[in-house]
Amino acid sequence: MSSNKKYWKSVEELNENSSIVEALQQNEFVEEIPTDEFLGDKESLESSSTTRRDFLKYVGFSTAAASLAACEGPVIKSIPYIVQPTEIVPGVANYYATTIADGYDFASILVKTREGRPIKIENNTDAATNGVANARVNASVLGLYDNLRVKSPMKGGSSISWDTFMSETTTKLKGLNGKPIVFLTQSMPSPSTNKLIAEFKTKYGNVNHVTYDAISESAALDAYQAKYGSRGLANYDFSKAMTIVSVGADFLGDWQGGGFDSAYTKNRVPANGKMSRHIQFESNMSLTGANADKRWPITPSEQKLALAKLYSYVTGVAIPGTLPEALDKAVNAAAKELSAAGSNGVVVSGIQDVNAQTTVLEINEHLRSKAFDPKTTIKTRQGSDKAVTQLVADMKAGKVGAVIMNGVNPLYTLPNAADFKEGLSKTDLSIAFSMKEDETSTECQYIAAAPHSLESWGDYEFKSGHYSMMQPTIRPLFDTKQFQEVLMAWTETSGSYRDYIKSVWTNGILNGSSFNKAVQDGFFVGAKSDNVVENAADATVEEANEEAATVLTGGTAARALASSVKAGGLELSLYTKTGLGDGQQANNPWLQEFPDPITRTSWDNYLTVSKADAKDLGLINKNVANGGLNGSYVDVTVNGVTVPNVPVIIQPGQAKGSVGMAFGYGRKAGLKEEMQTGVNAYPLYQNFNAVQNVSIKKVAGEHEFACIQLHNTLMGRGDIIKETTLEVFNTKDKKHWNSVPQVSLNHIETPVTSPDVDLWDEFDRSVGHHFNLSIDLNACTGCGACVIACHAENNVPVVGKSEVRRSRDMHWLRIDRYYSSEDSFTEDIAKKEGISGLGSSLSEFAELEDPADSPQVVFQPVMCQHCNHAPCETVCPVAATAHGRQGQNHMTYNRCVGTRYCANNCPYKVRRFNWFQYSQNDEFDYFMNDDLGRMVLNPDVTVRSRGVMEKCSMCIQKTQKTILDAKREGREIKDGEFQTACSAACGNGAMVFGDINDKESKVTELKEDDRMYHLLEYIGTKPNVFYQTKVRNTSKA
The missing domain is CATH 3.40.228.10 (Dimethylsulfoxide Reductase, domain 2)
Known part of the structure; x- marks a missing residue:
C-alpha cells in the first residue's frame, strides 16, 4: 500500500502557483548564473570554441594555483601544474641539503619536502661537521608555518611596502652626519655576510659591528684569542x-x-x-x-x-x-x-x-x-660581553646614530634590558630584522620582516675550513627580505644574494670546485676564509676585545682562579634546557611539550633545589590525588633584582648549597597565550655570569607541573634496565651480568627463551622482511632528537599542559629516565635482593623510590615493542590492532572504537588515546587548526580523530616506500636503507633499525651481541625491539 504522505523542502513547494517552484522544475538555480561576467563578455564567450575538457583543465589549474601560491618549491621560475615541474612528483618526497643557523643552533641538514612544502628535517650524514640535528633543529620546521610571523615590513605598528622601507631608511642612514651606525647581530660565521658588512662600512664610514650571544661564551673566546691570536x-x-x-x-x-x-x-x-x-x-x-x-x-x-x-x-x-x-x-x-x-x-x-x-x-x-x-x-660563538656593555653605555649617552639588529632580542635577553630600551629611544634610527613582533622589534622604528632559514640563502663557516651552504627549500610565504638582501640594497650592490654568495665562493673558497655541487651537497671542505675578507669576523667587532690580550697564562691563571673563589651563601647556576634553549623558539608547541630529559616536565621552567636545601627552606614537591606533581613557589633575588613566583623542583643530584634555573622562558611578545610559560631568568644573568649569589624566599601557593614520569627509580626492578661495569663485562660470563630470565614450567626453572615456554605455536618469520629495532643504552644520551623526529614524521598531536598533567600526553616515543636509589644501580639490585616481599616493611619499599643524593642516571627510549605475541592484539574486540608479517604491530584507525582494552593490556604502556579531536579544534590551538600550520603535516600518515587509539607504527610508511622503490628499480635492498624516524634522527648510533632476515645486516649482528636483552622478557611477549645492556667504566687508573 502506497503512502499518501507528502514531503517538501520549503513552504513554497505547497504553493502550486509559485514562480520559484516553476523555475526550479526547469533549472538547478532560481536565477541564471552570470557566467559572462566572470568568464568574459557575452559575445566572446558565445563565439569561443573552448571545449569542456579545456574548461575543466583551467578551472583545475586555478584551484591548484591558489593552493600552491604559498608553497612553491625552490624553482627559479613559477611553473603552473598544467606543465608539472620535473622535480615535484605528487606523493614523492624531495630532499634539499641546507643549513639551519639561528645564532644559537647550527646544523647541516636535509629537508624533506612534499608537494613543495618542507615537512621534516633530517641529519645530513655526509656533512663534514655539524651534520647531526638536535631536538630544536628538528622542531624548527614548525616555525616556518607560525601564523604570528611578521608578514611584511612595519613602521610604527603598521605595514609598509619594501619600497617605502628602503627609501626612508636609506635617507636616514645618509643623513646621520657621521654619527656611528652599529650592527647588533647574532653570531654569524658567514663569509659573504662579513664581506657585505665590510663593504657597508666602506660606504658609510663610521660603522661598528657588535656580535651578541644571548648565552655568553665570551670568557672562552677571550682566553682563546689571548693565547692563539684569533677570536674563536x-x-x-x-x-x-x-x-x-x-x-x-x-x-x-x-x-x-x-x-x-x-x-x-x-x-x-x-x-x-x-x-x-x-x-x-x-x-x-x-x-x-x-x-x-x-x-x-x-x-x-x-x-x-x-x-x-x-x-x-x-x-x-x-x-x-x-x-x-x-x-x-x-x-x-x-x-x-x-x-x-x-x-x-x-x-x-x-x-x-x-x-x-x-x-x-x-x-x-x-x-x-x-x-x-x-x-x-x-666559530659558532663570536659574541663579546665587553662590546655589548659598551654599546649599551654609548646608546644611553646618545652617541649612537643608528642601531640595526638582526636575529637578536636584547629587550628579552639582556639583564639590563631597561638600559637598552632607554638607549634605543635616543637613537636616530632603529631597525630590527625579525620574524616576530617580539620584545625588541616592537620598540624599534622599523621592523624588517625576515624570512625563516628554510626560505633563505646563506653560507657559514662553523669550523675553520668547513663551509655550509643554506638554500631555500620553499619560496617565502610572506613579504620578507633577508638582512643580506637589504645590505646589498643599501650598498647599491647589484644582483641577488645568491649571486653574491656564488661570487664570494668562486673567488675565495672553492678553488675551482663546482658551486652547484656545493649547493647540492650543502657543504664544502676547503681552505680557511681569511682570503675572502681579511679578519672579517673580527675587523668590525668592538675594540673592547683588545682587553683579552691581557689574559693571564700558565700557573698564573690557575692561581688567579683559585684566589677569586668567594664561597658563602646559596649559589645560583643558570643553564639552558634541551627543549627551548635560549628561548628563540618559545612559540613552538613541539618544544614546549617536549619533556625535559632530567626532570621529565614540560611547559615550564623552575628552580632546581637539592633535597637537603629543600628541607631547610621548607620547600616541597608532592603528588596529588590525580597523580599530578605540585611544588612550592619562591621569590629568587640576585643583587636586588627579584624574579617572583618561581616554582620549585626538588632535583636529585643537585649540589647542596646550589640551585639551578633555566633560560628561555617567560616571554610574552610574539607568542600565543598558551606558549607564554615559565619565568624569565635573564634579569638574573648579571654581568653575563651564569653563577650568582642568590637569596630565596618561600611564598604562598602551589604550582601545578606537567610531569610525565611519576616514578623516578627502578623500584628494585633490575630487569627493566640491565647494567654492569666494564670490569665485570670483560672478566665474567654473560650469565653474570645479562642472564636470561627463568620461569617455572612444570615446576622446573626454564629459560623464557625456550620454545617450550610459549602460549602460541611459532610462526615462520623467515619469509620476506622482519623488522627489528636495537637501542643501545650506552650510546643513548637522552637528547630527545628522536622524540621530535617521531612527532614530525607521524603527525603526533600536541595536547597542552593541562592534558599532559592528566597523563594524556601523546608522544609515541618516550625516554624514561631512572635514578638509582643507592649510589649505583648495582647497589640498587643488591638492596632489592635483601627485601623479602611480605616479610619486609612498607618503609623498605618506599626507600627504593627515593633517589640517592648523588644518583647514577640512565635513559631508556621506550616505544611500542611490536611484540610477536602482543597482549594488545588478543583483547581488541574489533581487530583494530593486529600483527603483520614483517614484525610490526598494526593499528587500523577506522576500526578502532576506543575501548582502550589494548592500553590496559600493554605491559609497556606505550599506547596513546585521543581523548579529544586535537586537530582543527580551537581548544587545542597548537598549529593544527589553521591552514598555514597544517602545511607541516605528513600526507603519508593519517591524522587521527577523537576516540581512536594510536601508537608507534615502526614508520610503516617509510619501510613500504623502501620496499616499493627497490622493487620498481629491480634491485635488492641494502642494509641501512630501512629507517624509522627515530633511528634516522639518532646521530649517536643508539638506534639501529633493519631486517633480521638479512643475516648480514647490522641489526642482526646486534641481536646476537651478548649485551642484547628484551624489556620485561619474562612476560613472554617476544618483542621486536631490543636493548643493549648499559656498561659503565668504573675502572680507575
Missing part, C-alpha cells in the same frame, strides 16, 4: 679521548654551540673490551653529568677551586687553597687518570671565567691531548 673556540673531538674530565661543561647539551655528542658516543660503547671514562664535576644535574661514569655534585665556587687544583695535580705547579677532603681526593684521582691517559685525556670547562678557560687550555696543552685541536677554530 678550540675544537674538541671526544672520539679521540679515553679519559674525559669536565668541570661544569654540559658538552652533550649546548656548551660552546653543542654538536659533540656523536663523537662522544663513539668511545662510550664497549668495543674490544675498551671504552672511554668520563668524570663530571658540576652543580646542576645536566645531560652530560647524567651520562658520566662518575659524577661529583659540587657548588659553582667549588668548581673554580677544583679546576685550579686539577691543574696543580696534573702539572705539579703549586696552587693555594683547600678543598673538602673527599672532593680533594676525587680531583687528585681524576688528575692521576688524566696523567695516565696522557694524550688520550682531555679537560673541558663551562665556567664563565677567563682564567678558568685559560687553565683548561693549559692543561690540554700539557697533556698534548689528541682530542684538543686549537688550530681548527670553532
